[in-house]
Amino acid sequence: MILEICVFSVLTALLFLKWHLEYHYDQFRRLGIGGPKPSLLFGNLKELRDKGQFRCMQAWTKQHGKVFGFFEGYTPVLTVSEPSLLREIMLKDSPNFLTRKHFPLAPKKTRGLFLENGAQWKRSRNLLTPAFSTGKLKMMTPIMSEAADILVERLTDKAKEEDSTDIYSMLQPMTLDVIGRCAFGLQTHAQVDTADMFLVKIRGLFKTVTKTKIEPLLMILPCLTDIVFGLKEMVSMFRPSPIEWLRQAMYQVIWARRALGPNMNVIDLVQLMLFPDKSRTAWTNSHKQLHNEHLEKTEIIPDSDHGLEYTPKDSLKSAGLCAKANLETPETSVIEASTSGVQQLADIEIVAHSITFLLAGYETSGAVLAYFCHELAKHPELQDRLLEEIKDAIGKRDINYETIQDLPLFDAVYDEVLRLYPTSSFITTRKASEERQYGDVKVTAGMNVLANVWALHRDPDFWDDPETFNPDRWLGDQNAKRKSSFTYLPFGAGPRHCIAMRFATIEAKITMVKIVQNFQISKARDTKDDLDLISRGAIVPENEVNVKLIKRVTGIRRRTTRHC
Numbered sequence: 001m002i003l004e005i006c007v008f009s010v011l012t013a014l015l016f017l018k019w020h021l022e023y024h025y026d027q028f029r030r031l032g033i034g035g036p037k038p039s040l041l042f043g044n045l046k047e048l049r050d051k052g053q054f055r056c057m058q059a060w061t062k063q064h065g066k067v068f069g070f071f072e073g074y075t076p077v078l079t080v081s082e083p084s085l086l087r088e089i090m091l092k093d094s095p096n097f098l099t100r101k102h103f104p105l106a107p108k109k110t111r112g113l114f115l116e117n118g119a120q121w122k123r124s125r126n127l128l129t130p131a132f133s134t135g136k137l138k139m140m141t142p143i144m145s146e147a148a149d150i151l152v153e154r155l156t157d158k159a160k161e162e163d164s165t166d167i168y169s170m171l172q173p174m175t176l177d178v179i180g181r182c183a184f185g186l187q188t189h190a191q192v193d194t195a196d197m198f199l200v201k202i203r204g205l206f207k208t209v210t211k212t213k214i215e216p217l218l219m220i221l222p223c224l225t226d227i228v229f230g231l232k233e234m235v236s237m238f239r240p241s242p243i244e245w246l247r248q249a250m251y252q253v254i255w256a257r258r259a260l261g262p263n264m265n266v267i268d269l270v271q272l273m274l275f276p277d278k279s280r281t282a283w284t285n286s287h288k289q290l291h292n293e294h295l296e297k298t299e300i301i302p303d304s305d306h307g308l309e310y311t312p313k314d315s316l317k318s319a320g321l322c323a324k325a326n327l328e329t330p331e332t333s334v335i336e337a338s339t340s341g342v343q344q345l346a347d348i349e350i351v352a353h354s355i356t357f358l359l360a361g362y363e364t365s366g367a368v369l370a371y372f373c374h375e376l377a378k379h380p381e382l383q384d385r386l387l388e389e390i391k392d393a394i395g396k397r398d399i400n401y402e403t404i405q406d407l408p409l410f411d412a413v414y415d416e417v418l419r420l421y422p423t424s425s426f427i428t429t430r431k432a433s434e435e436r437q438y439g440d441v442k443v444t445a446g447m448n449v450l451a452n453v454w455a456l457h458r459d460p461d462f463w464d465d466p467e468t469f470n471p472d473r474w475l476g477d478q479n480a481k482r483k484s485s486f487t488y489l490p491f492g493a494g495p496r497h498c499i500a501m502r503f504a505t506i507e508a509k510i511t512m513v514k515i516v517q518n519f520q521i522s523k524a525r526d527t528k529d530d531l532d533l534i535s536r537g538a539i540v541p542e543n544e545v546n547v548k549l550i551k552r553v554t555g556i557r558r559r560t561t562r563h564c
């Protein structure tokens with residue numbers, strides 16, 4: 001009898017589960033929205049994984065149109081490449097869409113700007129936006145310029161030694177040095193030292209992101225999230241993860257920089273987060289007292305001291321400040337930023353934002369530069385035009401924020417690279433707070449929306465000959481109109497667009513101008529016509545990006561003076 005009851009219960013539970021899944025996976029059909037057929041166990045995850053997200057998006061858009069639904073495991077995602085609907089969701093009705101789609105492995109408490117939602121996101125965005133103003137970006141360009149100079153030196157050596165250079169592997173450490181220095185305040189040496197701890201940890205981090213089987217598991221069974229997080233915490237007690245290493249390194253930088261107080265010779269994102277404009281005047285007595293107490297426990301190392309290796313314990317050859325703090329004084333981390341009455345970020349938030357900047361900025365910027373070089377190798381005639389433009393607009397002047405402003409062809413090439421390779425296509429997501437009806441499309445409360453940027457940028461309804469790389473389409477007066485039409489969204493749109501759009505653009509321009517000035521890039525014997533791409537948060541080259549570099553005789557090899 002007991003056995004029969006057990007069998008009956010199990011069968012009933014299975015039937016109920018089947019009914020529930022069928023009902024769940026039928027939700028788009030009930031709303032009159034088409035899409036690929038999901039399986040009861042995996043939704044559409046298997047196809048996404050097998051074919052690759054971007055191929056699926058393009059194929060599904062062709063088959064189901066500009067608005068369709070798919071299931072990322074158990075999670076329903078409404079996918080939109082209809083510009084007018086995107087404008088409603090991302091801009092006009094943005095207060096209803098200030099939240100992003102949930103990321104299965106997102107930390108639960110301190111999340112950083114990208115993952116924050118609601119009031120917390122608003123506060124952070126308001127506090128962080130001034131750090132990306134024109135004035136502040138100008139002050140950060142020497143960091144970018146110096147990193148680009150080191151790149152040119154390394155490429156010069158490569159050009160002498162090798163017929164084919166994997167430019168991607170050269171660009172990644174450069175973007176890491178820029179972001180390491182700007183967002184972490186660390187004097188990293190990723191370009192010249194392959195054993196640089198920062199580089200090693202970041203590579204470890206991205207390897208885990210690519211290989212993890214946990215994320216798909218949580219996509220299929222989100223109910224396991226708490227258990228998985230609990231287990232992860234237990235494991236990290238014995239084997240700290242790369243992210244934990246980064247967190248600790250960042251805390252040490254913060255403590256040392258707080259101890260030293262504002263230093264206007266060192267402008268990076270850490271400085272701007274720690275001492276935003278408003279707080280400089282409000283550097284109140286309570287801060288001063290804490291600052292002085294902490295300073296007494298802090299040993300200042302002269303800038304010229306290069307003997308210090310950084311590790312989570314003594315990582316403070318921090319962007320020229322070079323202070324080694326007494327690391328036993330974590331109480332500074334709880335300086336509540338509001339003691340002065342001025343809104344400021346607390347240490348725990350700064351750490352989360354720094355890690356976010358690193359994750360959001362490292363892969364994207366490196367990949368975009370690699371795509372840029374790849375397209376130049378395929379289009380030698382374009383390089384002659386770019387070089388002419390540099391000569392006319394810049395001549396022998398320094399490459400800096402001012403001199404790179406008036407380079408329309410460079411801008412056009414950059415825009416076209418980002419059209420064909422919108423590296424952050426699959427992170428442009430929103431979640432509806434309340435139900436809305438836009439024409440025929442009903443967006444229910446809690447529904448996830450993905451701006452289908454990959455398909456949008458290759459849609460023949462909006463682009464002539466969309467698969468062709470043609471920077472000239474960006475020249476002329478249609479440019480501004482095109483950019484405001486919601487057919488081109490490499491940096492997203494609306495209040496949650498990429499906060500560092502101009503930071504990334506300046507970094508790319510400075511680097512590319514220096515590369516074009518110094519090298520002719522052409523196809524090497526092993527250059528692929530079409531790169532294999534992989535989506536791991538950002539869409540990046542799966543393998544090497546090989547090109548042949550020929551040093552220009554007239555190349556300008558100039559090292560930017562250290563800015564601090």
Ligand code: HEM
Pocket residue numbers: 113114115125183356357358360361362364365368422423424425427428429489490491492493494495496497498499500501503504505
């Ligand atoms: C070419 C390089 C880059 C591209 C293509 C890119 C693209 C994007 C995109 C598409 C989004 C989502 C926008 C939306 O949902 O509307 C985004 C968000 C974001 N990006 Fe970037 N990004 C780049 C570089 C960077 C860099 C260098 C940083 C940091 C220094 C950064 C920090 C962020 C942050 C913090 C967010 C979240 C903004 C928020 O939710 O308020 N990005 N980015």
